[in-house]
Amino acid sequence: MSQRNSESEGSNSTKMNRRRVLSAGGAALAAGIAGCAGLTGGGGSSGDGSSSDGNTGSDGAASGDVEIDYWMYFGAQENEEMTALVDEFNSQDNGIHVNKQSVPFGEFLNKLFTSVNSGNAPHVASYYGSYGRHLKPITHSIDDYLSDGAKNKYFDIAWDNLQVDGSTYALPIDIHGKALYTNDGVLESAGVDPDFTDWQAFSDACDTIVSDTDSRAFSFINWNIGQAAFRAYIIALTQAGGNIVTGEPGSYKVAYDNDVGMQTADLMTKITGDFGWDTPQFQSDSARVQDFVSGDLGMFIAGTWSVNNFENESGKIPEDLSFSFQNPFMFPGEGDDVAWCESNSLYFPKNESHSDAEKQAAVEFAEYVTQNNTLWASAGGHLPAAKSVATSSEVKNTDLWQKYGTISTMYEMVTNKQVRYQPKTAIHINSDRFWGPFVDMYLQNTDVESGVKSSANALKQALNQ
Template identity: 65%
Template sequence: MAIENCGRSPQAATSRRNQASSDSNSTVTSRRALLGASGAILAGGLAGCAGLTGGTVSGSSNDDGSDDIQLEYWLYFGAQENEEMTSLVNEFNSQNNGITVNTQSVPFNNFLTKLFAAVNSGSAPHIASYYGSYGRHLEPICNPIDDYLSKGTKNKYFQVAWNNHQVNGQTYALPLDIHGKALYTNDAVLEEAGVDPDYTDWQSFSDACDAIISETNSNALSMLNGRAGQSALRAYIIPLIQAGGQIVEGEPDNYRVTINRGAGQKAAQLMADVTGRFGWDKQTFQSDFGRVNDFLNDDLGMLIEGTWGVNNFETEDGDLPEDLSFGFHKPFMFPGNGEDIAWAESNSMYFPRNDAHSDDEIQAAVKFAEYVTQNNTSWASAGGHLPAAKSVATSSEVKNTDLWKKYGTISTMYDMVTSGQVEYQPRTSIHLNSNQYWLPLYEMYLQNIDVGPALDRIVNSLQPALSNQ
């Protein structure tokens, strides 16, 4: 399974302006020189939603010499998130409370396949991280945990996150965070174009995009940063809901896919127009990080990207370029009579079935998950996500981060969450993010297929899969 970029770019792209720079853009040239010299947004592996990780956290014994309950935890986090989760695991293990957690890194592309195989072979771990919207898909291989939860646990998390971790009235996972997509704006490009758009009005926004094209050498807007169908799905959901549509209609056991007409078609046409009729974005992908590099090089004015995307801007020292000035806005500019809603998701902790796991081990696994999800203040700065536990999200440690105070990425997501302006993708029994369903959206965005055929192809593959759940 291809994944959406959630980490640092391996290198800064050569920009169009860099080929013919002048004194008038000496600031831009300076940053480009810095990026090239330092290998900014380089190395360190992937950060954000998913990536490759390495190593394990080894077990230990209690001070009295008795053996701990040994728990196995599978995760897919990379770079900053991997470091933060390792710290949380070590912190938990150091409490000498009779529980020791050992981690195993599993490549994200193989995570679901390996997890299902492990359950079928009786070798599943006690805990496994995956997306919160996947509860219905993972329900057949995971334990519900309501009987193991501490009193009042439900009230410790934001309601939208808690609700999306319920399947048939039972809790199957605990959320680490809430992350979502919004709009990054490059202040230098907007200033050069002489625009200050209203991000809640399509006419104002589209006029600003046109001005960027006519007044600068930059592209105006990219809705897609990543070559996977999952990336295209997440981008599409935003204009779709604002146009008044949904991915599916009906109940989980009788979902109907209707995106090839009405609001679904309008949202897809708008998405295709960004690279087509509007000419706001290019029709090629040189690399998974090409749009990020364009944004950093002042060759792109606006970018639909996740809260974790700010990590992509960092230099190899973990700092944001000093002369990079950007904004982060709710992406509520799309036309239509729908709601001001954006896509959201959670990294979450599930509890796979294994007959060899004792009741005490399941209880210990839930205790660990409660600890991690309710004590992860640095998860915000590590991954750029809003912690899902309310007390953590509103703690002074989180509110004093630059991502909350200076850049506004986490605080904007907090406002969206508390205002009811985020929505998770449909919880289905199928692997909904699969390329087999959504790659036509990616091809449509690059003008390789027309809107109608792209949507028909999606419906003709997705509807039978949902009907056979």
């Protein structure tokens, strides 16, 4: 491989007071394995809006309100923030009441498909923006219900990703992505400059960390799961000039079982092999996060939301942890300098019992949540997908923008068109069925050729079904 500004609307004082309340007992965000998704479950109500006294409906809805049901998978802080947004929307006396229900992330897709098939689907459901083609059979488009100019409220890349066959199937809550975290203490101990201009500079820095400190230099993955390996592999593969698939949605062809794909996988495995930058073991699923926080790991590829995993039991980032977040454009090759990205989004499941008024109310709720979520940044570490929210003073004044640079770096990559969503396939592409072999390769449990072919063949079979 070769080397190589406008303010958001709403009451600032109200939102900041709410944040203080939510932060009072803040716990560390669980859930690295599902990207930014939480793993908590919870109850929720989905009544018909009626009650015995005729004054209120389910969950306190006023009589006559249009009631809509919303399913989400967020955990910990994200759950609190989304709950607060739902409560804020419900308090506006706009004739709409939202009943929220939490569903564990691992069960979410199966439960959503089952609910549609049984005629019990909610009006709104959270899921990844790149899953529009996978979810198209069980969701309906919303172009007829959107407010005028809705498209212009969001970053183009997020809006375009939610288009399937020319129609809009979801609204984006955020844009989150993966980049390079650097532990400033480890790099300073090694005398390493974190401004990596190319693969040679990055390699030299990693070698210096290994030779001059007691820390490991760099981990390609941040969690012991295939999805983490997939997302990081996309970054390196794209910079090498390769692709996961080629062709158009609906007729994709697997493309990473070629020389470029093999070379990228080989580079990945050398990190725990010949280079000696990382160990081919996981003491726990979250071991790389723990190692980074403790100073036993200098750098790793992880998501904007991963900053929440650094928090201690008091919900605070340790004072002695100094770190940076920068674009991951150090991999070798002549391809595009882009990072993997995704969007938590709001879809609209099919249900014959949903009236037109309910569908309209569901979209109104979704527009509100995605265009008034200034606190989503500080809660989940995500860049809000609505442009005015992303550039608001509330977001720009957060530590994640000013001090740590996670959100500001993501904003720069988005505005510079340096992020790219994964392919919009009709299959559940994040499955370990396809990407488990990459973890095996990284942990030196299988060779590159066998691992790549195993992954590619499984994906080919699924795409051809």
